[in-house]
Amino acid sequence: MNAIKISKMKFGCRLFMQSRSVLGFIKSPNPIRNLHISSHPFLGLRCANNQTHNHFCVSYPKCRQSCCSSSSKSSSNKPDHIADHSTIFETRPNEKNFESNYVHGGGGGGDSDEPAGKTVVETEMEKEAWRLLKEAVVTYCGNPVGTLAANDPGDKMPLNYDQVFIRDFVPSALAFLLKGEGEIVRNFLLNTLQLQSWEKTVDCYSPGQGLMPASFKIRTVPLDDSKVEEVLDPDFGESAIGRVAPVDSGKTRLWWIILLRAYIKITGDYAMQERVDVQTGIKLILNLCLSDGFDMFPSLLVTDGSCMIDRRMGIHGHPLEIQSLFYSALRCAREMLALDEGSKNLVKTVNNRLSALSFHIREYYWIDMKKINEIYRYKTEEYSTEAINKFNIYPEQIPYWLMDWIPEEGGYMIGNLQPAHMDFRFFTLGNIWSIVSSLSTPKQNNSILNLLESKWDDLVGDMPLKIIYPALEEEEWRIITGSDPKNTPWSYHNGGSWPTLLWQFTLACIKMGRIDLARKAVDLAENRLYGDHWPEYYDTRSGKFIGKQSRLYQTWTIAGYLTSKMLLENPEKASLLFWEEDYDLLEMCVCALSKTGRKLCARGAAKSQILV
Numbered sequence: 001m002n003a004i005k006i007s008k009m010k011f012g013c014r015l016f017m018q019s020r021s022v023l024g025f026i027k028s029p030n031p032i033r034n035l036h037i038s039s040h041p042f043l044g045l046r047c048a049n050n051q052t053h054n055h056f057c058v059s060y061p062k063c064r065q066s067c068c069s070s071s072s073k074s075s076s077n078k079p080d081h082i083a084d085h086s087t088i089f090e091t092r093p094n095e096k097n098f099e100s101n102y103v104h105g106g107g108g109g110g111d112s113d114e115p116a117g118k119t120v121v122e123t124e125m126e127k128e129a130w131r132l133l134k135e136a137v138v139t140y141c142g143n144p145v146g147t148l149a150a151n152d153p154g155d156k157m158p159l160n161y162d163q164v165f166i167r168d169f170v171p172s173a174l175a176f177l178l179k180g181e182g183e184i185v186r187n188f189l190l191n192t193l194q195l196q197s198w199e200k201t202v203d204c205y206s207p208g209q210g211l212m213p214a215s216f217k218i219r220t221v222p223l224d225d226s227k228v229e230e231v232l233d234p235d236f237g238e239s240a241i242g243r244v245a246p247v248d249s250g251k252t253r254l255w256w257i258i259l260l261r262a263y264i265k266i267t268g269d270y271a272m273q274e275r276v277d278v279q280t281g282i283k284l285i286l287n288l289c290l291s292d293g294f295d296m297f298p299s300l301l302v303t304d305g306s307c308m309i310d311r312r313m314g315i316h317g318h319p320l321e322i323q324s325l326f327y328s329a330l331r332c333a334r335e336m337l338a339l340d341e342g343s344k345n346l347v348k349t350v351n352n353r354l355s356a357l358s359f360h361i362r363e364y365y366w367i368d369m370k371k372i373n374e375i376y377r378y379k380t381e382e383y384s385t386e387a388i389n390k391f392n393i394y395p396e397q398i399p400y401w402l403m404d405w406i407p408e409e410g411g412y413m414i415g416n417l418q419p420a421h422m423d424f425r426f427f428t429l430g431n432i433w434s435i436v437s438s439l440s441t442p443k444q445n446n447s448i449l450n451l452l453e454s455k456w457d458d459l460v461g462d463m464p465l466k467i468i469y470p471a472l473e474e475e476e477w478r479i480i481t482g483s484d485p486k487n488t489p490w491s492y493h494n495g496g497s498w499p500t501l502l503w504q505f506t507l508a509c510i511k512m513g514r515i516d517l518a519r520k521a522v523d524l525a526e527n528r529l530y531g532d533h534w535p536e537y538y539d540t541r542s543g544k545f546i547g548k549q550s551r552l553y554q555t556w557t558i559a560g561y562l563t564s565k566m567l568l569e570n571p572e573k574a575s576l577l578f579w580e581e582d583y584d585l586l587e588m589c590v591c592a593l594s595k596t597g598r599k600l601c602a603r604g605a606a607k608s609q610i611l612v
């Protein structure tokens with residue numbers, strides 16, 4: 001508490017300097033927006049209440065509606081402009097109460113024609129999972145806004161697991177949405193959207209406009225007159241272990257935009273996407289992702305630890321996971337962007353990038369037995385636009401394990417591609433999400449699932465699913481992870497098994513008509529998760545042991561399980577969460593070379609390999 005008070009005094013004068021709206025209000029400073037800005041440099045939105053929890057609120061309409069009048073600072077004390085703000089954060093009519101809205105097998109209105117409320121009897125395990133998920137819900141000014149990363153009562157050192165992580169909240173959000181509960185998701189989306197208007201500094205360096213936090217926490221700060229104030233305190237990476245840049249959820253907000261689209265598709269709340277702040281938020285994401293850099297590739301260039309694997313694991317460069325999420329986010333944005341004169345060029349840019357990105361990944365990241373044999377026979381040091389070995393890959397870098405491991409049927413996307421470097425490890429999330437987003441071709445999608453099936457013991461084993469295969473060992477582990485004791489071989493990010501990946505696997509299987517595979521994985525998880533108290537991850541080659549430092553009651557394990565079960569019960573809902581092949585994108589090529597007739601477009605020449 002002291003620290004908070006001291007910082008408040010110290011930084012109070014920086015209130016308006018710290019704030020920089022990026023939602024279209026830059027040129028005309030808006031006093032209403034400044035109300036969101038705490039005088040604490042690390043505290044975002046704020047909402048005040050007295051000790052008896054009667055809230056008065058400066059930024060939250062529901063809070064204002066239900067609590068403000070009973071507070072000593074009643075609505076009559078509010079400046080006039082506060083009321084104006086309700087147009088930004090309006091409460092939806094007929095919004096149902098959070099607690100009263102659980103109908104198993106339900107689901108919102110949305111794009112699905114299926115009647116809501118299919119009755120399925122809940123198992124004891126599902127009931128327990130729902131109880132735990134509800135217990136993990138975090139409220140802000142009395143409104144649900146997210147779920148804690150882990151909620152283990154026995155954990156005396158929660159570190160940052162007592163925060164709401166953007167990426168971790170996605171399966172929770174889907175579980176709630178599939179139950180017909182949209183409010184928590186809507187609140188989450190709008191609150192995190194507002195947090196992006198913060199200018200953050202790490203050691204006096206401002207990482208860039210439009211940043212969204214990796215996680216946030218609700219803190220209670222004492223005020224004068226025995227009142228307390230709730231503040232939404234974001235972590236943009238300045239406190240994160242290793243100061244990692246969360247590209248998947250923070251910097252380019254890929255998960256946020258994917259969740260926004262899921263929310264709209266499942267609830268049918270299309271008014272949400274028409275909001276000015278949401279439209280501006282989408283444009284901001286696009287500007288960040290599509291801005292020119294030094295890079296030669298259409299893929300996003302990121303640092304190590306920029307995604308679910310948020311520590312050193314040798315994934316800096318162009319990791320597949322980020323590319324799959326980037327591709328999905330672009331497809332989401334294209335769908336949700338209001339079409340007008342102002343957005344025409346942006347949509348064109350998005351289409352060009354989608355087309356270039358899918359070509360790049362399909363063509364250069366894909367490997368199967370045939371392709372490995374080609375690489376094995378590559379010539380190097382080729383200098384020309386027609387080079388076969390474009391990235392100058394030395395065949396010696398094909399690892400021995402891969403030559404034995406690759407099945408005759410099936411293939412996968414490699415983890416990363418850089419000049420003279422292919423990371424041949426199998427990264428599960430990137431591969432599964434390529435299927436879900438149609439970044440890979442339908443044929444490749446099937447092949448990835450074939451590989452998962454034929455390598456089941458390695459990639460699923462006793463607990464779905466391995467985050468990476470294989471683990472880094474010995475010298476490689478020492479050099480690449482920096483001797484990370486949490487990421488020892490076959491533990492945590494280094495070949496550990498993560499049950500949260502179950503929902504994404506289920507979604508990919510439903511998309512490709514492989515429900516049998518998804519059920520097999522869910523059955524395996526069902527055998528253990530409940531009895532093991534919902535661990536974050538499992539260790540050993542087959543995922544036999546609960547992870548060495550694994551949290552228990554990990555929320556995305558619980559929510560991932562529930563989401564998988566509900567997707568299997570309502571496969572028609574799954575179709576709202578994945579994308580089919582976009583054939584128009586295959587035809588698109590902005591390269592002017594072929595038109596001049598002077599040079600062959602390399603893409604045109606290679607096209608035969610990437611056709612569906």
Ligand code: GLC
Nearest residue numbers: 149165167168307308309310
């Ligand atoms: C670990 C995971 C990360 C997750 C966080 C909270 O750091 O690597 O992906 O978001 O825990 O659960």
